[in-house]
Structure formats: C-alpha cells, structure tokens
Amino acid sequence: MKAEEGEIFDIELSEDLLKENQRLAEENRSLLRRYGVKAIDVMGATGSGKTSLIEKMVQMLKGKYRIAAFKGDLTTTIDAELIGRHGAKVVAINTGKECHLDANLVRKALEKIDLKNIDLLFIENVGNLICPAEFPLGSEKRIVVISVTEGPHPSHGSGHQ
C-alpha cells in the first residue's frame, strides 16, 4: 500500500509503542511495589548534574537504605562506575541508539538485582531533556535535574559579566 503522506503510519506505530511501554511500566510498578522498592527516575540534559545528584544521594542515604541504581547510556558505563564506587549495586543499561530508557529495558535490568534486598532504586535516564518524558518506566517518582547558567541576567544587577 502506498501512502500519500507517510506520517499516518508513523503516528500509528508511535501510539502502539507508547501503549506497550505504558503497559510494561505498570508491570514494573506492580513488581516494585510488591517488593517495597521505591524507584526514582532521574531525567535531564547531559551535564545537568544527574550522576552527581545520585552519587550524593547514595552517599547520604546508604546508611539508612539498601540502594541500587540503573544507569541508562547510549554506550558508555562511566557514570555507572561513578555511582557504583559509593557501594550501590549498579546495572548499566546500554540503549544503543535510543535517546531514552524504556520500560522494557528497565524490566530486564530489574531481573539482575535482588529486589528483596533493595529499598531504593535510582534510575539515571539517558542525558536528554526531551526523549525520556514520554516513556514512563514504572518508577514511583520522576525527577528532572536542570542546570541554570551562572551569573545575573544583564538586565538585572550589575551586568558586569
């Protein structure tokens, strides 16, 4: 069949994908609830401070909670190593070409940790402010980390910079 404008097909595919992701996210959510694990999806652009924030939270909370972390990345495992050095169990999820994590990738990563022995799960999404928003993972909360540029706006204060 020939489409005059290919967009119609794209939209149908996209809706199916989003629905399927939603279904898997609900499954992840039920699984996490069953084991009493609180999962937090940390989103934001590259360099906004996601890894640093998770590292800090692991350092501050590791005495009180048993913590695991998932780190979504296109190819590298550098952030996973940074978070892991604080003692959290970390699973690196390479998304290949995808600019976001999805519920299916998270479901597979959940199989790699012992949910019985985890209270808190940080999920660092791929560094991208836009793509991850449409793909819920089944987490309890979603955090967006934003980095503001330094210094006053020229119209305020001294404007020396």
Ligand SMILES: Nc1nc2c(ncn2[C@@H]2O[C@H](COP(=O)(O)OP(=O)(O)O)[C@@H](O)[C@H]2O)c(=O)[nH]1
């Ligand atoms: N000045 C400042 N730098 C920060 C802060 N948080 C992170 N950084 C730095 O910003 C850079 C990117 O941080 P990172 O946590 O890797 O960001 P991510 O790409 O979102 O994971 C690193 O060099 C951090 O040391 C902050 O609160 N203040």
Ligand SMILES: [Mg+2]
């Ligand atoms: Mg990072």
